[in-house]
Amino acid sequence: MSQVKTEQAETAGPDALSFQQRMELQFEIEQFLYAEAAMIDGRAYRTWLDLWTEDCTYWMPIRRTVTLSDIDREFTKRGDMSFYDDGKAALAMRIAKMESGSSWSEDPPSRTRHIVSNVRIMEVEGNEIGVEVAFLLYRSRLNTEESMWVGRRVDRLRRVDGALKLCGREIYLDQTLIRATNMSTLF
Secondary structure, three states, rough: OOOHHHHHOOOOHHHHHHHHHHHHHHHHHHHHHHHHHHHOOOOOOOOOHEEEEEEEEEEEEOOHHHHHHHHOEEEEOOOEEEEEEEOOHHHHHHHHHHHHOOOHHHHHEEEEEEEEEEEEEEEEEEEEEEEEEEEEEEEEEOOEEEEEEEEEEEEEEEOOOOOOEEEEEEEEEEOOOOOOOOOOOOO
């Protein structure tokens, strides 16, 4: 996005952008997210880690089945139990463990396919962009082990030196029961 477009976007949400600007931003974000998914699927974990800002957050709450009257308790809150509650250092440790060969859950390594869809720009605030996406993550390992996760992500992107970087990710699974033997997968 050009400097003029960035300055204009700093003052308002996505509706303040012209149609052309929204199309260009939508395309840029989609291509970024598709490339990010390909990095994980191609096991280019270090390259993937470089897409994240130093102050990033990576969080996946636990989903529970609750009655309608308790729907506000469906997902655990920040600070409570969660599947992931990581910063960049923790993500780097996860990657080092996967690459070490000493992690039983990733040796032999998993085969994954990330499908990212329904990309919606929710907000543009300064140099940050809030995006919601739907995802399907298929993982196979060994000869018979298969897992699938479906859900919604809330990604926060930040423009750093003209390039998009991830500064936040919230992962909301549609399922409450996870049948996978481990959670060594990157979403």
